[in-house]
Amino acid sequence: MNSDPDPRLRFDPQDLGLTEFPRDFFLTDTTRIAREIIGTWFARRHKNQWYGARIVETEAYLGSTDAAAHSRRGRRTPRIEPMYQEGGHLYVFFVYGMHHCANVVTRPAGIAEAVLLRAAEGPGDTPSKLLSGPGKLCKALGITVASSGMDLLSGGNLCLFQRIGKGPDIGISKRIGVDYAGEAAGWPLRFFDKNSPAVSKSKNI
């Protein structure tokens, strides 16, 4: 089951004038999408209230040829089945016996690629550490594997809203925590808002 979101993340997407993405946005190049997701709002509706956060750090995971991806070498298991869905769905997994990580699935159905949501900023004066990591982001929004496979574009309880205003300054680095992946571990597939306090300096290159 999902859990209650942190009340500090309550916000009103309509107030901010946020709009959804068209499906097409999620069907193209995963690396480009990972970059474009910086500055968007990831949100969950719970008991008819919206809770959300502005994404400031992402990583692209590229499917069968990417040794760091769960879908490496064409793997297809029940856990990662949502990665094979059409772009715009959510893939959530449980790891280290205690943390959940949320991904936005990309590309057409049958191609298992996704963008990991690594860090975000809450609305208002939410502490910058509250969402500074993929596990913390899921915890604060109360998202668990119960949400894996849900569609972000069907007017349901989960949504990714388009960025408002101009795009932030983007930094790029290799991905975090994938040292087991050989050559792929060095690929420049991590994107972050250079000016966000929710992105730790030490993780930048």
Add this chain to the structure above:
DNA sequence: CACATGATCGCCT
């Protein structure tokens, strides 16, 4: 069935 490990975090030095 048995067992090794991980797309992390917080606490320690």
Add this chain to the structure above:
DNA sequence: GGCGATCATGTGG
């Protein structure tokens, strides 16, 4: 910088 927590999942027998 290092380490332990803690368990679902994947792999192999």
